[in-house]
Amino acid sequence: MALLGAQLVISLIMVSVIQKLGNHSFARWLLCSQGLYRYLYPTNSELKSLAGVPKDKPKGKKNSKIESNGKAETFHVPRSLEIQLETAPVTHLDVVHLRFYTEYLWIVDFSLYTAIVYILSEIYTAYFPLKDEFNLSMVWCLLVVLFSFKILLSLTKQYFTSDESMGERSTCIVAFCLFLLIAMMVMIVDEKNLEVGVDPAYDSFYENASKFLENQGLTSVGPASKVIIKLSLAVWAAIIGTLFTFPGLRVARMHWDTVKYYGESKVKTLLHNINFAMPFVLALLWVQPIARHYFAVRVFSGMTKPLMTSQAFDTLRVALVVGTIALRLALMPQQLQAYLDMAQRRLDLQKKEAGRITNIDLQKKVASVFYYLCVVALQYVCPIIMCLYLALMYKTLGGYSWASLFAQGVEPAGEHEKPTVTMEDMEQFQMAWENLKMVFTEDVHRGVFGFATWWCCFSWFLTTALGTTYQTYFRMS
Template sequence: MALLGAQLVITLIMVSVIQKLSNYSFARWLLCSQGLYRYLYPDNSELKTLAGVPKDKPKHKKGGKNEANGKAETFHVPRSLDLQLETAPVTALDVVHLRFYTEYLWIVDFSLYTSIVYIMSEVYTAIFPLKDEFNLSMVWCLLVVLFSFKILLSLTKQYFTSEESIGERSTCIVAFCAFLLIAMMVLIVDEKNLEVGVDPAYDSFYENASKFLENQGLSSVGPASKLILKFSFAVWAAIIGTLFTFPGLRVARMHWDSLRYYNENKVKSLLLNLNFAMPFVLVLLWVRPVTRYYLTERVFSGMEKPLMSAQAFDTLRLILVVLTVTLRIVLMPRQLQAYLDMAQRRLDVQKKEAGRITNIDLQKKIASVFYYLCVVALQYICPIVMCLYLTLMYKTLGGYSWTSLFYEKEEMCSAVNNTAASSTVEGVEQFQLAWENLKMVFTEEVYKGVFGFATWWCCFSWFITTSLGMAYQTYFRIS
């Protein structure tokens, strides 16, 4: 109880810090203090000058109303108009009115605060290990995951409510079916090949849940069958894959455009390519014959033991996920600027087209790029935030360590909780015994399976969607 009280103190301190730092925002700093610049659309006067359209004075009707009857002036200009857009730095006053700005501000800042809470909790529990107390930092991590899921769901929902998004709607439906099929295929792969931990988690859950039902005097054949649980996992995985589809395509487009600017800068090109390829490396870390076998089991010639222990390999996976997310956040301003540069690229493509376009459509084509900046930022940040905090929950609830990569961790006896839960309890304490037995159902093995599969699948969906987007850019070179 003392440790739980200490965790409550940490939580209260963080709530107080959040209130004190409400005027400072890491999310706003990423958008407004990293040198991002937006493109300004030309006004009607400039368009008329370039297109040679005469600047007539507006004619008036009776009562002083003009011909446009209060509507915006509309005229046509050639598509091949030689137009170079002016730029302006992105400021806090510019972004505050953008769509989904509040959601972007909330998820980024709350994720930062959660990371601070998690670090403080990890340091404290490393000094004073938890016994029967619940780690409150897991609640914060779970909230981040749920908020990220809700935001991605809101973004995807726009494709089903807009009448102009028929193609995007069809893409979401196809993606759901494809990811559902892939997930069902993944879930039948043996643990010797893909160690997501679903089968051991189910075995542990089934055994402990059956004992719990017997202890409560309930007659039951046990929890749900493995087939039903795996199908439920597959449906969840298909939803995640669908939500990651358009963010993945968007990230691939921004990566493609960023490489155009750094072809001659080898260091930045290397970082961008490493940033793009790391999800593939993360996916391979759960494929036993490719990574774990060579790093933890095989003894190479001239060596007496494998390259690393099993615990060190588990820690390596966790650290690489954290480093990958950190690299993506560092490169985020460059990727967002590549998106903002789309306004000028749209005009450069339009110059090659014949025909004419109205001034309103031309201005909307340019202004819409900046208008959706926060939407693009959410598509970039939400998937990696979800991967990060699922990994942190996987580490903590799965009983892994951050230090096993550097020195061996001694195995802890797992029989302590069992003896405590099986002690004789009378009267009012029987409820506490039932609660302890219920906690015994959700063991570390169960958490390893649930969060191991969730972490690996998010990395896999992240990799698949960005790879499809990159393939689309390579073969079709859309603009």
């Protein structure tokens, strides 16, 4: 209980820190202090001057299309008009009124505070290992995952509430069916090939839950069948894949634009390509013949043992997830700037079109890019936040250790043994939490969070890969 009290103190301190740092935001710093600049749409006077339209009305202020009588002035200009947009730095006053700004601010800052709580808890428990206490940092991590899920759900919901989003709505429905089919196929793959841990988790859960019910004097045929459990996981996986679809397509577009238009530096291009390819590498780490066999099973010539222990390999997967998220976060400003530059590129593409366009439609085409900046930022960060904190929960609740990466010793005996439940145990552990620990063992946690982590990485990779395919074959211009 002393350790639980110490963890509670850490959590309370972090709550106090959050309150005191209310005016300092890491999320706002990412948007407003990284040199991002937005594009200003041309005023009516500028458009008239470029198009040769008579100026029969007084000039308005910069970026104002509302005349003194309160009505928007509308006129037509050629689509082929040569327009070079002016730029301005992105400031706090610019972004504070954008859509989903509050949600972006909350999820990024809360994720940072949760990371601090997790690091402090890991350091503390490294010196004072937990015995029967609950790791409170897992509550913080779970909240981050739930908040990210809620935000992605809110973003996807917009496609079903808008009358102008028929295409996006159909895409979501098709994506759900596709990911449901893929998830059901994954569920029948043998653990020797794809080690997501669902089957060992179910076996452990079934055995210990049945014994728990027997010790309680309840007659039951056991918990839900494996088919029902796998079907439920497949539906959850399909929902996650659907929520990741448009974020993945957006990230693929930003990566494409970054490499295509800002590829002068070979180092930056390499980093962006590594950043883009890492979800695929992470997904492969759960394919046993490709990953574990070479790292933790096969003994290469000239060596007496594998490159690392099995537990070290499991921890390595989590470490690579953390490293991938850190790289993607570091490259976020460049990716967002590539998105903002879309405003000028839209007008450059428009010059190839024939006909005319109204001044209001042209101005909306430019202004809408910056208007959705926070939406795009959420599409960028929410999937990686989910991957990160599911991986951290997988590491902690699965019983893995960071030290295993550096200490190549023998794995602890009985690490994979399944705990049994006896009447003596039930008499010793009377509290509900202790009873739950007997049912939800490390094997169960490894299966649940191992599958969740792998599936998020896989969905992340698949959606961005589809987006890249679309960019390559349909938007070569």
